[in-house]
Amino acid sequence: MIRLLDSTPTIRLGGMTGMSGAEGVTEQVIELRLPSRLGYERIAMDTAASLARRMGFADERIDALRTAIGEAVTNAIEHGNQADEAMKVVVLLTVRPNELVISVSDQGRKALEVEQTKLRPHIADVFQRADKGGWGIWLMRELMDEVEFTLAPGGGNLVRMVVHLERMPISDQ
């Protein structure tokens, strides 16, 4: 059961039934509004994993999705919203026939620099640094089929990720 503080996360299920021609394409959107507190990323991870399982994704892809969405929400909490619990992280999960689209937006206390979204850390360099982090966005890019950083309509950071249903899992390096 999810009940924490006075800011309870909400889960909303919206059926956007856009009938497109004879195919009758239905897009289902699940929306999560999470407080900016570390730990809540798990709610997004669990919800996305449950959805992906029902869509028929392979276990490896579901694990990759869990990691990627966990990193995206953690970034939104810690960086974008500066861990201000009153600020929300909004996660939209859009189910399409052959893909799952995940968008994570924050309220943009702090904007992501473009260079931060393109980091490729190397472990040998990281040993020399006091801060051993910086792997999150790189992992998202490695694990998802598409990753794109833009600004949210309200001015925050928005990351949009897509994982394709029929693509084979990325091979081990």
Add this chain to the structure above:
Amino acid sequence: MLEDELNVNIRHRDGVAVIDLIGDVTTFAEEKINGAYRQVTAQGHRYILLNFRQNDYINSAGIAILIGIVTEVNQNGQKLAVSGLSPHFQKIFRMVGLAQYAEIYQTEEEALSAFRRLSGVE
């Protein structure tokens, strides 16, 4: 509740310090993992095994903590191995490059026999 505490347990087997990491390896785990590493290092252990529990959650903050441990292991001339990782996290350890510095074994027993061979050779 959502901070899901990590339980860290230290055991000694065949001259190897086995550090069990039971729970999630995220930013909340930093003190416990570093504390366990410092403890076994103060006891003079050269061989250290981080024994994970399948399917727990390791995120990039957890990876940063583990890279910190590897940095010290290298400086202190110790040997580090890991066991119990799910296939997903084995893959991530290889992607990040951690696997170059900490040998990955499926089980604790496999890691211990590798350490036995190593200590026999050295």
